Amino acid sequence: MKKTILVTGLGLIGGSVALSLMKNNHVQVLGFDQNEHSMEFAVQNGIIHEKVQSFQEGASQADVIVLATPVSVCIQLLNELDQMELPSSVLVTDVSSVKKPIMEAANHLSNPHIRFVGGHPMAGSHKHGVEAARAHLFENAFYLLVPGRLSREQDVALLKELLEYTYSYMVTVNEEEHDKMMGVISHFPHLIASSLVHQARNWHNTYPFMHELAAGGFRDVTRIASSHPSMWNDILLQNKETVVPLLTDWIDEMQHLKELLEAEDDVALHTYLNDAKQFRDGLPIKKKGAIPSFYDVYVDIQDQPGAISEVTHILAQSSISIVNIEILEIREGITGALRLSFQTERDQKRTQLVLSRNGYETTIAN
Numbered sequence: 001m002k003k004t005i006l007v008t009g010l011g012l013i014g015g016s017v018a019l020s021l022m023k024n025n026h027v028q029v030l031g032f033d034q035n036e037h038s039m040e041f042a043v044q045n046g047i048i049h050e051k052v053q054s055f056q057e058g059a060s061q062a063d064v065i066v067l068a069t070p071v072s073v074c075i076q077l078l079n080e081l082d083q084m085e086l087p088s089s090v091l092v093t094d095v096s097s098v099k100k101p102i103m104e105a106a107n108h109l110s111n112p113h114i115r116f117v118g119g120h121p122m123a124g125s126h127k128h129g130v131e132a133a134r135a136h137l138f139e140n141a142f143y144l145l146v147p148g149r150l151s152r153e154q155d156v157a158l159l160k161e162l163l164e165y166t167y168s169y170m171v172t173v174n175e176e177e178h179d180k181m182m183g184v185i186s187h188f189p190h191l192i193a194s195s196l197v198h199q200a201r202n203w204h205n206t207y208p209f210m211h212e213l214a215a216g217g218f219r220d221v222t223r224i225a226s227s228h229p230s231m232w233n234d235i236l237l238q239n240k241e242t243v244v245p246l247l248t249d250w251i252d253e254m255q256h257l258k259e260l261l262e263a264e265d266d267v268a269l270h271t272y273l274n275d276a277k278q279f280r281d282g283l284p285i286k287k288k289g290a291i292p293s294f295y296d297v298y299v300d301i302q303d304q305p306g307a308i309s310e311v312t313h314i315l316a317q318s319s320i321s322i323v324n325i326e327i328l329e330i331r332e333g334i335t336g337a338l339r340l341s342f343q344t345e346r347d348q349k350r351t352q353l354v355l356s357r358n359g360y361e362t363t364i365a366n
């Protein structure tokens, strides 16, 4: 028999989960969002089968509910669900980037019909909203599942089965380790990226031209600062228990670095930089992870009309799909670099081959 699944919060993540659920012929996907336009878009674009007019209306029909709203709204919805008269047992999951407050709320529910397994698909984008939803968003990413007081083994198994078409790697963790790890590798770096942008902004009045120079490293290290501010506001506040001590450690570390520089301690500074490089180089960047890893190829091109379209044309002729394209540096009269990103190592290698056959110089770098 078909399972009815309600996705509440039809944004980037809810829309993408819904799209992957739609690949399963044995489910009926209902959608609810407070934004009527998002629901309409989702119906028109085959992201859900049907919309419902309220969370309650959808919940009363659902076998499974996916909560894909901001973290704080997710807690409110769990409490609303607790008050509802549900006709039968319902398995609830969420997609929130922070797990402790969600699991705390879920563990306190008293409605006997609710079962709950926390979830966190670890891929995203700086975009938000249903228009940015993609069925392949979670492919090869980790999808963390967090069982709690209201989870049974068969609930975890059912979720894994239903989420099969996300093509992600399902791993079970507890909420404590989840929030600590996410704090270190995702939430805290977001704060640092934003603070670096603020620092550059403060200097912008003094050196307006600096803005033009802020390519390469600065763009790479601050990319995540372009993500959705209200979502990150919510995440940082919900995981402040982890993030505040990390900030304290960071301030101490900056103080230590300041002292090294002031003392011109080049040995200690070199060791510091080298230790960071060793650890960074050892990260599994070509495997799955929170930050979607792509296979990049850098291509030298001349500054002339049509230079980019020639490269993309060559790749199109070889049926190679480009995931992302970025002009890293292009100045009048001299060569510039294009960064092309691919989904697979095979496409990366084929790109190097076909472009070098066409006289292009290419490099692969981490």
Ligand SMILES: NC(=O)C1=CN([C@@H]2O[C@H](COP(=O)(O)OP(=O)(O)OC[C@H]3O[C@@H](n4cnc5c(N)ncnc54)[C@H](O)[C@@H]3O)[C@@H](O)[C@H]2O)C=CC1
Residues within 6 Å of the ligand: 008, 009, 010, 011, 012, 013, 014, 032, 033, 034, 035, 038, 068, 069, 070, 071, 073, 095, 096, 097, 098, 120, 121, 122, 123, 124, 125, 126, 127, 128, 129, 130, 228, 231, 235
């Ligand atoms: N954006 C990302 O890269 C990732 C986000 N997440 C988590 O996914 C969740 C959603 O994030 P996004 O999809 O990026 O945000 P989004 O802004 O694209 O989507 C959120 C949706 O929730 C809806 N919504 C808000 N309040 C509602 C309510 N009371 N009832 C019904 N719908 C409501 C909004 O209208 C919007 O359509 C967040 O908890 C976030 O922590 C998890 C992994 C990655």
Ligand SMILES: O=C(O)C(=O)Cc1ccc(O)cc1
Residues within 6 Å of the ligand: 096, 097, 121, 122, 123, 124, 125, 126, 186, 224, 290, 291, 292
């Ligand atoms: O775009 C990036 O680099 C991300 O890190 C996306 C992301 C954002 C929030 C999450 O909870 C998980 C993944």
